[in-house]
Amino acid sequence: xxxxxxxxxxxxxxxxxxxxxxxxxxxxxxxxxxxxxxxxxxxxxxxxxxxxxxxxxxxxxxxxxxxxxxxxxxxxxxxxxxxxxxxxxxxxxxxxxxxxxxxxxxxxxxxxxxxxxxxxxxxxxxxxxxxxxxxxxxxxxxxxxxxxxxxxxxxxxxxxxxxxxxxxxxxxxxxxxxxxxxxxxxxxxxxxxxxxxxxxxxxxxxxxxxxxxxxxxxxxxxxxxxxxxxxxxxxxxxxxxxxxxxxxxxxxxxxxxxxxxxxxxxxxxxxxxxxxxxxxxxxxxxxxxxxxxxxxxxx
Amino acid sequence: xxxxxxxxxxxxxxxxxxxxxxxxxxxxxxxxxxxxxxxxxxxxxxxxxxxxxxxxxxxxxxxxxxxxxxxxxxxxxxxxxxxxxxxxxxxxxxxxxxxxxxxxxxxxxxxxxxxxxxxxxxxxxxxxxxxxxxxxxxxxxxxxxxxxxxxxxxxxxxxxxxxxxxxxxxxxxxxxxxxxxxxxxxxxxxxxxxxxxxxxxxxxxxxxxxxxxxxxxxxxxxxxxxxxxxxxxxxxxxxxxxxxxxxxxxxxxxxxxxxxxxxxxxxxxxxxxxxxxxxxxxxxxxxxxxxxxxxxxxxxxxx
Numbered sequence: 232x233x234x235x236x237x238x239x240x241x242x243x244x245x246x247x248x249x250x251x252x253x254x255x256x257x258x259x260x261x262x263x264x265x266x267x268x269x270x271x272x273x274x275x276x277x278x279x280x281x282x283x284x285x286x287x288x289x290x291x292x293x294x295x296x297x298x299x300x301x302x303x304x305x306x307x308x309x310x311x312x313x314x315x316x317x318x319x320x321x322x323x324x325x326x327x328x329x330x331x332x333x334x335x336x337x338x339x340x341x342x343x344x345x346x347x348x349x350x351x352x353x354x355x356x357x358x359x360x361x362x363x364x365x366x367x368x369x370x371x372x373x374x375x376x377x378x379x380x381x382x383x384x385x386x387x388x389x390x391x392x393x394x395x396x397x398x399x400x401x402x403x404x405x406x407x408x409x410x411x412x413x414x415x416x417x418x419x420x421x422x423x424x425x426x427x428x429x430x431x432x433x434x435x436x437x438x439x440x441x442x443x444x445x446x447x448x449x450x451x452x453x454x455x456x457x458x459x460x461x462x463x464x465x466x467x468x469x470x471x472x473x474x475x476x477x478x479x480x481x482x483x484x485x486x487x488x489x490x491x492x493x494x495x496x497x498x499x500x501x502x503x504x505x506x507x508x509x510x511x512x513x514x515x516x517x518x519x520x521x522x523x524x525x526x527x528x529x530x
Numbered sequence: 531x532x533x534x535x536x537x538x539x540x541x542x543x544x545x546x547x548x549x550x551x552x553x554x555x556x557x558x559x560x561x562x563x564x565x566x567x568x569x570x571x572x573x574x575x576x577x578x579x580x581x582x583x584x585x586x587x588x589x590x591x592x593x594x595x596x597x598x599x600x601x602x603x604x605x606x607x608x609x610x611x612x613x614x615x616x617x618x619x620x621x622x623x624x625x626x627x628x629x630x631x632x633x634x635x636x637x638x639x640x641x642x643x644x645x646x647x648x649x650x651x652x653x654x655x656x657x658x659x660x661x662x663x664x665x666x667x668x669x670x671x672x673x674x675x676x677x678x679x680x681x682x683x684x685x686x687x688x689x690x691x692x693x694x695x696x697x698x699x700x701x702x703x704x705x706x707x708x709x710x711x712x713x714x715x716x717x718x719x720x721x722x723x724x725x726x727x728x729x730x731x732x733x734x735x736x737x738x739x740x741x742x743x744x745x746x747x748x749x750x751x752x753x754x755x756x757x758x759x760x761x762x763x764x765x766x767x768x769x770x771x772x773x774x775x776x777x778x779x780x781x782x783x784x785x786x787x788x789x790x791x792x793x794x795x796x797x798x799x800x801x802x803x804x805x806x807x808x809x810x811x812x813x814x815x816x817x818x819x820x821x822x823x824x825x826x827x828x829x830x831x832x833x
Binding site: 261264265267268271272275276278279281282285293294295296297298340343344346347348351352353354355356359362363366367368369370371372373374375376377378379380381383397399400401404407432457460461463464468478479480482483486491493496497500501503504507508511512515516519522 | 543546547548549550551552553554556557558559560561563564565567568569571572575582629632635637640641643644645646647648649650651652653654655656657658660661662664665669670671672675678679704707711712714715756757760763764766767770771785788789792793798801802805806808809812816
């Protein structure tokens with residue numbers, strides 16, 4: 232079978248590359264498939280495309296009816312104006328601090344906790360893991376107000392602490408669950424051999440478990456970066472002072488003027504999207520692989 | 531005589547146990563500080579009149595009686611939220627499953643498509659909400675322009691209380707990448723031998739899909755359903771940004787109302803009562819689903 236031959240979904244064929252039941256596609260069918268994939272893609276990405284197109288238009292064209300997709304002319308200067316219209320670099324720095332610390336805390340603590348649940352035996356383990364699983368089903372809204380009160384009392388409002396410190400406490404049940412499921416699939420022989428050589432469990436975690444876990448750690452990193460980078464409610468509640476705003480929160484203040492300057496707003500939105508876009512493309516291979524490896528596949 | 535040989539764990543096992551407890555300690559501490567503690571505090575607040583600035587005054591059941599008897603908006607926000615959940619969750623699951631099926635084809639370049647399909651999930655909620663606001667604008671929106679070009683009636687999407695919630699349902703579809711990727715992972719992990727065996731037995735495409743793919747995917751459908759319902763009940767950002775709950779409170783969803791009470795009017799006690807009512811509702815939904823799961827979720831024999 233050549234590399235270019237296309238097949239219908241694994242789920243629909245025999246699941247083999249080209250088997251008794253595997254339907255190898257004709258060139259025409261393959262073309263149709265690509266067209267369909269691209270069409271759906273276009274529909275899904277349309278708001279993003281519109282966002283970018285708007286970011287390059289001048290004001291009259293934005294309100295033209297019927298609307299036009301292609302900017303005439305391409306006003307790249309909108310991006311320069313957008314950066315000056317709001318403290319972009321300050322918000323970028325805030326976002327980087329929050330995202331960086333929260334991601335570090337999540338990956339570090341989730342992998343340690345998962346190590347405890349997957350590789351160390353203790354009597355309370357199963358019960359506690361059950362508790363952990365049940366917290367996944369807990370709506371976060373029920374803890375929101377007391378947590379806000381707690382952080383207010385501690386004087387943490389308008390600091391980075393409310394958005395970063397909780398990440399160091401396990402980083403979320405879902406991530407611990409994913410990593411634990413993955414750690415369980417690693418053979419214990421490696422650990423055993425290391426322990427016989429007198430290694431500490433911390434060293435086993437660092438030198439054996441972590442190096443094997445690049446893909447699932449990539450998944451968690453991407454998820455955590457995304458959720459912190461784009462978090463809206465957290466900064467909305469805890470960052471009242473303008474100089475503490477993150478990008479995701481700062482964007483909405485483009486509308487505070489009497490009317491919305493859509494082109495600058497969309498330019499700023501695009502700028503906010505670019506860093507995570509780059510990260511996602513860079514991690515894409517690990518990410519997809521990791522999704523397949525982790526317990527995400529069910530059970 | 532009872533056997534007195536109760537196994538005392540050796541020093542190694544005891545060391546391992548203490549290490550284990552130590553490793554999970556961050557989570558356990560976080561669970562107490564950020565989950566159990568706040569939940570207990572939240573129950574207490576819900577029986578008080580409390581703004582962060584003043585102390586908490588005990589009110590007994592007043593918040594709850596006000597909520598169920600006197601608060602017209604409570605019923606309305608509940609209605610809005612149920613409306614949204616009932617339409618949005620099944621629709622999103624269905625479309626996400628279809629998209630995952632489409633993305634599971636093995637053709638060259640499919641990984642690029644998989645990545646592109648995930649892009650909407652990466653877009654900051656504020657940016658996507660505002661873009662949708664533009665697209666659905668009654669004056670210069672593209673949606674109306676397309677409808678007009680096709681000779682269909684146009685709507686003032688964001689100012690007609692009868693259809694605003696539908697706009698949010700459509701917008702919600704844009705975020706299916708997250709569940710689609712989970713389905714995709716599941717589709718790829720269905721053991722191939724099952725399809726091969728069925729192929730030898732002469733099962734056609736539909737039969738294989740119906741009797742292998744779907745049953746093998748039920749745990750993930752269940753997973754996405756449970757978490758989807760929990761998440762959708764807490765819909766907030768889009769409504770906060772685009773409509774701020776309007777027009778005529780038609781998009782005042784439950785958590786938005788809760789947010790307004792807590793952080794705009796500083797009625798922390800009342801908002802806590804709201805939070806607990808939502809918690810109980812979600813809990814009931816979750817328990818029902820866990821019960822129902824036995825009827826339709828397929829689990830492989832215990833490994």
